[in-house]
Amino acid sequence: MPDYPIxxxxxxxxxxxxxxxxxxxxxxxxxxxxxxxxxLFYRKMPSTRRYIMAAGLEDVLNYLEAFSxxxxxxxxxxxxxxxxxxxxxxxxxxxxxxxxxxxPEGTLVFPNEPLIQVVAPIGLAQIVETFVLNQIHFQSVxxxxxxxxxxxxxxxxxxxxxxxxxxGVDAALKVARVSYLAGxxxxxxxxxxxxxxxxxxxxxxxxxxxxxxxxxxxxxQFATIHPQTTLLVDTYDTLExxxxxxxxxxxxxxxxxxxxxxxxxxxxxxxxRSARTMLDESGLGDVRIFASxxxxxxxxxxxxxxxxxxxxxxxxxxxxxxDDAPALDMAYKLVEYAGRPRMKLSMKKVLYPxxxxxxxxxxxxxxxxxxxxxxxxxxxxxxxxxxxxxGGERVCENCASLAEAREHARRELDRLxxxxxxxxxxxxxxxxxxxxxxxxxxxxxxxxxxxxxxRAAADRVR
Amino acid sequence: MPDYPIxxxxxxxxxxxxxxxxxxxxxxxxxxxxxxxxxLFYRKMPSTRRYIMAAGLEDVLNYLEAFSxxxxxxxxxxxxxxxxxxxxxxxxxxxxxxxxxxxPEGTLVFPNEPLIQVVAPIGLAQIVETFVLNQIHFQSVxxxxxxxxxxxxxxxxxxxxxxxxxxGVDAALKVARVSYLAGxxxxxxxxxxxxxxxxxxxxxxxxxxxxxxxxxxxxxQFATIHPQTTLLVDTYDTLExxxxxxxxxxxxxxxxxxxxxxxxxxxxxxxxRSARTMLDESGLGDVRIFASxxxxxxxxxxxxxxxxxxxxxxxxxxxxxxDDAPALDMAYKLVEYAGRPRMKLSMKKVLYPxxxxxxxxxxxxxxxxxxxxxxxxxxxxxxxxxxxxxGGERVCENCASLAEAREHARRELDRLxxxxxxxxxxxxxxxxxxxxxxxxxxxxxxxxxxxxxxRAAADRVR
Numbered sequence: 001m002p003d004y005p006i007x008x009x010x011x012x013x014x015x016x017x018x019x020x021x022x023x024x025x026x027x028x029x030x031x032x033x034x035x036x037x038x039x040l041f042y043r044k045m046p047s048t049r050r051y052i053m054a055a056g057l058e059d060v061l062n063y064l065e066a067f068s069x070x071x072x073x074x075x076x077x078x079x080x081x082x083x084x085x086x087x088x089x090x091x092x093x094x095x096x097x098x099x100x101x102x103x104p105e106g107t108l109v110f111p112n113e114p115l116i117q118v119v120a121p122i123g124l125a126q127i128v129e130t131f132v133l134n135q136i137h138f139q140s141v142x143x144x145x146x147x148x149x150x151x152x153x154x155x156x157x158x159x160x161x162x163x164x165x166x167x168g169v170d171a172a173l174k175v176a177r178v179s180y181l182a183g184x185x186x187x188x189x190x191x192x193x194x195x196x197x198x199x200x201x202x203x204x205x206x207x208x209x210x211x212x213x214x215x216x217x218x219x220x221q222f223a224t225i226h227p228q229t230t231l232l233v234d235t236y237d238t239l240e241x242x243x244x245x246x247x248x249x250x251x252x253x254x255x256x257x258x259x260x261x262x263x264x265x266x267x268x269x270x271x272x273r274s275a276r277t278m279l280d281e282s283g284l285g286d287v288r289i290f291a292s293x294x295x296x297x298x299x300x301x302x303x304x305x306x307x308x309x310x311x312x313x314x315x316x317x318x319x320x321x322x323d324d325a326p327a328l329d330m331a332y333k334l335v336e337y338a339g340r341p342r343m344k345l346s347m348k349k350v351l352y353p354x355x356x357x358x359x360x361x362x363x364x365x366x367x368x369x370x371x372x373x374x375x376x377x378x379x380x381x382x383x384x385x386x387x388x389x390x391g392g393e394r395v396c397e398n399c400a401s402l403a404e405a406r407e408h409a410r411r412e413l414d415r416l417x418x419x420x421x422x423x424x425x426x427x428x429x430x431x432x433x434x435x436x437x438x439x440x441x442x443x444x445x446x447x448x449x450x451x452x453x454x455r456a457a458a459d460r461v462r
Numbered sequence: 463m464p465d466y467p468i469x470x471x472x473x474x475x476x477x478x479x480x481x482x483x484x485x486x487x488x489x490x491x492x493x494x495x496x497x498x499x500x501x502l503f504y505r506k507m508p509s510t511r512r513y514i515m516a517a518g519l520e521d522v523l524n525y526l527e528a529f530s531x532x533x534x535x536x537x538x539x540x541x542x543x544x545x546x547x548x549x550x551x552x553x554x555x556x557x558x559x560x561x562x563x564x565x566p567e568g569t570l571v572f573p574n575e576p577l578i579q580v581v582a583p584i585g586l587a588q589i590v591e592t593f594v595l596n597q598i599h600f601q602s603v604x605x606x607x608x609x610x611x612x613x614x615x616x617x618x619x620x621x622x623x624x625x626x627x628x629x630g631v632d633a634a635l636k637v638a639r640v641s642y643l644a645g646x647x648x649x650x651x652x653x654x655x656x657x658x659x660x661x662x663x664x665x666x667x668x669x670x671x672x673x674x675x676x677x678x679x680x681x682x683q684f685a686t687i688h689p690q691t692t693l694l695v696d697t698y699d700t701l702e703x704x705x706x707x708x709x710x711x712x713x714x715x716x717x718x719x720x721x722x723x724x725x726x727x728x729x730x731x732x733x734x735r736s737a738r739t740m741l742d743e744s745g746l747g748d749v750r751i752f753a754s755x756x757x758x759x760x761x762x763x764x765x766x767x768x769x770x771x772x773x774x775x776x777x778x779x780x781x782x783x784x785d786d787a788p789a790l791d792m793a794y795k796l797v798e799y800a801g802r803p804r805m806k807l808s809m810k811k812v813l814y815p816x817x818x819x820x821x822x823x824x825x826x827x828x829x830x831x832x833x834x835x836x837x838x839x840x841x842x843x844x845x846x847x848x849x850x851x852x853g854g855e856r857v858c859e860n861c862a863s864l865a866e867a868r869e870h871a872r873r874e875l876d877r878l879x880x881x882x883x884x885x886x887x888x889x890x891x892x893x894x895x896x897x898x899x900x901x902x903x904x905x906x907x908x909x910x911x912x913x914x915x916x917r918a919a920a921d922r923v924r
Binding site: 008009010012014015016017018019020021022023025026027029030032036038072073076077080082122126129130131133134135137138142161163164165166167168169170171172173174188189190191193194200201202203204205206207208209210211212221222225226229235236237240244294317320321322323326327329330332333334337342343344449453456457 | 470471472474476477478479480481482483484485487488489491492494498500534535538539542544584588591592593595596597599600604623625626627628629630631632633634635636650651652653655656662663664665666667668669670671672673674683684687688691697698699702706756779782783784785788789791792794795796799804805806911915918919
């Protein structure tokens with residue numbers, strides 16, 4: 001028995017755009033039931049980014065494994081007066097029976113590289129589009145954001161504090177998960193800790209201090225109940241708050257086990273330096289300094305460059321909403337149907353036709369180049385798409401745990417050359433070549449489509 | 463029995479930041495159990511916005527009504543080695559027993575105005591912070607985004623197409639809901655239609671055309687199975703696609719009932735004009751033109767200004783992620799504890815102390831000014847915060863249906879003066895005055911906090 005609720009949007013077959021179902025009915029009626037290949041990729045790197053980190057596969061596989069249309073779904077669809085009884089009956093028994101190829105979570109991906117490839121009867125492959133895109137798109141954007149933030153911290157601990165500003169409850173959970181995937185130490189969101197087994201962190205809020213008539217008394221109470229805690233010192237006057245912590249350490253003596261103070265406003269570098277000096281001079285060299293306050297990767301980089309003695313960062317909004325690039329031009333496109341490559345002609349967008357693979361070459365432990373190729377080509381480097389589902393069932397020798405995916409992400413980030421880690425806008429793009437085979441296919445199908453469009457226009461003129 | 467699943471994050475008491483629980487344990491131990499007032503508001507208007515539209519209350523009330531900590535939650539918390547048995551026992555029986563005051567969904571709100579006021583024992587009011595912020599913040603930002611888009615369309619239909627790019631499944635559902643609240647005609651997301659009873663819309667995807675060997679044949683098949691449909695004409699060559707639709711209308715005769723064509727690339731104004739002319743000249747004056755293609759409120763405004771003959775807009779990414787302003791500086795702050803007003807002193811941020819109300823004045827059917835006041839003041843204009851929950855139970859004479867909230871939103875947008883509807887950056891701010899009573903309280907508590915900080919510093923010097 002599945003342990004998820006039947007109306008959970010993470011497991012609802014109706015988490016789909018209406019046109020997926022109207023197309024499904026058309027395919028069913030014509031009938032067109034041959035196998036299709038859809039690939040999910042993004043077209044253009046946002047100007048602030050040099051890479052995206054694949055994430056969300058786990059949710060997609062869970063969804064596909066459990067895919068089914070409930071009776072109440074059928075009733076709702078019937079009320080729309082759009083669907084035939086025949087198609088509704090077909091939906092009633094529908095399960096996901098396709099194959100899925102994907103890059104493992106934590107893999108760095110560049111424009112035009114497929115993150116996921118779904119191979120299934122066309123109507124079925126189409127229905128799952130909305131969910132697949134919804135999960136992979138956001139999680140991959142957010143994972144890369146988290147990786148940038150972790151990198152900027154240069155080894156200092158980063159904790160996700162973004163749950164309150166993430167776009168809904170699903171986003172909050174996924175931000176916590178992909179932050180950990182990308183190297184963060186953990187999250188403040190308790191439910192994410194429970195669900196994903198990732199470490200949870202917490203300090204205290206201003207409200208706790210405000211509710212007490214006296215700041216020192218608030219510190220004393222909290223440090224008594226939670227000895228190894230972090231005390232928030234900036235409610236009224238930051239350095240005065242630090243002095244109160246020092247006073248408290250004298251009064252409590254050996255009972256004082258406070259691990260850190262938290263700064264949440266003002267010039268964090270200056271305040272951290274002053275606080276560090278005050279703590280050190282008072283024999284509190286072991287008390288760490290935790291900083292938060294609308295931080296992003298740019299501010300963290302600047303604090304690190306300025307040598308601010310900050311030991312850990314809590315990052316909220318910018319991480320939770322991926323503020324520099326909240327969305328990518330990511331698409332789930334038909335590239336093959338009934339064994340023939342497919343494409344669309346569009347003014348500015350190129351869609352590489354046919355089922356693909358891509359290869360990653362490294363030298364001296366660093367990534368050198370990727371090559372996007374036909375699925376049947378074998379090129380230098382490591383093929384990136386691996387089978388993760390066959391006939392609707394997970395290929396579990398390839399199922400990575402979150403801990404394994406995190407280790408894979410770390411290796412990927414390590415082997416990415418430094419220039420692609422820089423935070424500057426419009427930096428160099430990591431090179432993605434197109435194989436000769438794929439270039440030939442693109443030319444050939446483009447020519448044939450253009451010829452047929454020209455022929456149709458000519459026919460009309462006659 | 464609740465009809466929601468116990469592990470649904472929309473109903474999990476662990477959808478909370480860890481510090482809410484560590485503070486809760488401290489309050490429980492001290493003990494501090496007096497009533498607190500928390501207010502949720504935002505501090506600063508994003509430069510692109512002139513208003514925010516309150517939304518998300520329905521989810522908050524559902525959450526508070528159902529609030530409870532499960533046995534598996536308790537087990538997880540016990541494993542963290544942070545909590546006493548006494549506190550865990552207290553959590554086990556915890557229900558939300560507080561009062562809630564709020565502005566109805568659809569109300570326009572400006573900086574510093576409370577959207578929600580939670581009155582409850584301090585530890586309890588604190589635990590629900592993360593969820594309340596998570597839902598109200600995103601839904602209110604997204605509702606205002608949708609309102610801008612709907613307004614830019616000047617009466618033309620707007621449909622939410624954003625599910626695939628929204629940040630997770632919860633965001634996709636909420637974007638659909640608040641788009642409808644703000645005046646959109648509906649959504650493409652089937653599950654949102656089922657859950658909220660809002661109209662669903664769908665056309666067809668490029669993949670459908672690509673999967674067929676011939677575009678005209680694809681149109682014919684789809685229009686046969688779904689007679690009153692919308693045909694997507696830009697897969698290969700937009701105007702050639704329009705010609706094929708016209709040919710099809712001749713071939714099908716009376717069976718041709720296609721309602722619209724969809725343009726999804728290129729210069730939409732030029733293409734719409736050419737398509738309109740072609741359709742009209744072929745006796746297809748009733749076939750509407752639907753446009754999509756990375757649209758936002760600015761592009762829609764421009765298309766409308768250019769007189770593009772577009773009848774409806776599908777809006778995806780920009781709406782789904784609220785791209786001009788994906789987050790607000792929204793906070794849930796303690797303003798009163800045990801009957802005394804509270805505040806914090808911070809370098810740049812003002813927090814108005816004490817429990818508040820705000821009043822909206824209108825003249826000739828248009829909004830003139832709001833005044834933020836003490837809760838016990840009675841000022842000209844209409845008080846905006848109303849009771850929505852008493853002792854943990856909804857005050858249902860105030861429960862608005864989505865349809866009623868949508869009507870309220872329409873009235874709010876109608877009575878907002880035109881200058882605040884303009885899309886230009888850094889326009890005039892709608893005036894929010896501070897009552898004399900509130901200004902006096904702010905001065906008085908600020909002076910007393912500054913005096914006590916100065917006194918502490920002086921004591922130290924002695």
